[in-house]
């Protein structure tokens with residue numbers, strides 16, 4: 001079972017601060033979605049509404065067809081893991097897992113135990129004695145083993161070191177393939193995790209900037225690689241997102257599709273064309289605009 005999401009005209013205010021500003025989007029169930037946005041763009045606010053931690057100020061939010069806030073049927077099927085962990089600092093790791101197992105209808109102990117071993121979680125230790133990375137790993141175990149129809153990781157893996165993060169991505173993909181469900185991952189570490197995303201939702205200043213299949217997003221630009229002088233000549237006048245040079249070779253990322261003629265011209269000039277790194281597009285789409 002997996003939960004889909006329908007959001008229409010969603011607004012969320014904290015007093016005078018409008019954190020979510022007229023958001024509209026739908027996510028079909030059974031996908032891994034990347035939620036990308038700069039600091040303060042509204043990622044945590046959005047997932048808090050989806051997971052019923054907060055009521056919306058205006059608009060409509062439907063998770064599995066129902067309004068989440070104070071709705072037991074939705075809340076029991078949504079698992080939001082935030083970086084802080086939301087678990088009692090004084091409890092032992094084993095107690096936190098036991099509690100989650102009692103609360104989560106679809107909890108899977110086999111998976112939990114496998115991940116406890118993989119992340120070397122100290123079951124007897126109290127949560128407050130865990131390092132930041134180990135606490136994040138505990139969050140990963142709670143989120144994965146819940147097998148919730150909608151599982152949301154809000155920047156949970158940022159505290160983990162690279163081997164642990166890659167272990168997380170591997171376990172997430174394996175378990176998703178075996179037990180498809182809806183995942184939302186909010187992150188700043190775009191490139192290393194982007195291969196997992198089937199869809200990308202980019203938000204900025206509380207608004208949706210882009211919501212597309214990842215493949216389509218990558219086709220919104222082109223990475224041009226080859227001898228530096230030829231690359232620069234070819235990309236002159238185009239919207240350049242990024243330029244890297246190594247010795248005599250350069251790679252320039254440009255925004256916008258290239259016509260067939262331009263693509264042929266690139267090949268004739270000995271240039272290689274490739275997909276655009278998601279990170280470059282993200283930076284471009286969320287960069288501050290001049291006010292008019």
Ligand SMILES: Nc1ncnc2c1ncn2[C@@H]1O[C@H](COP(=O)(O)OP(=O)(O)OP(=O)(O)O)[C@@H](O)[C@H]1O
Pocket residue numbers: 014017018019037038039040041042043044045046
């Ligand atoms: N409890 C709160 N009270 C008042 N304003 C808040 C509160 N929580 C968030 N905000 C404001 O709402 C906006 C969105 O914040 P939010 O935490 O949702 O962004 P974010 O994308 O998760 O940021 P980050 O990547 O830095 O975690 C920001 O302007 C923030 O200052």
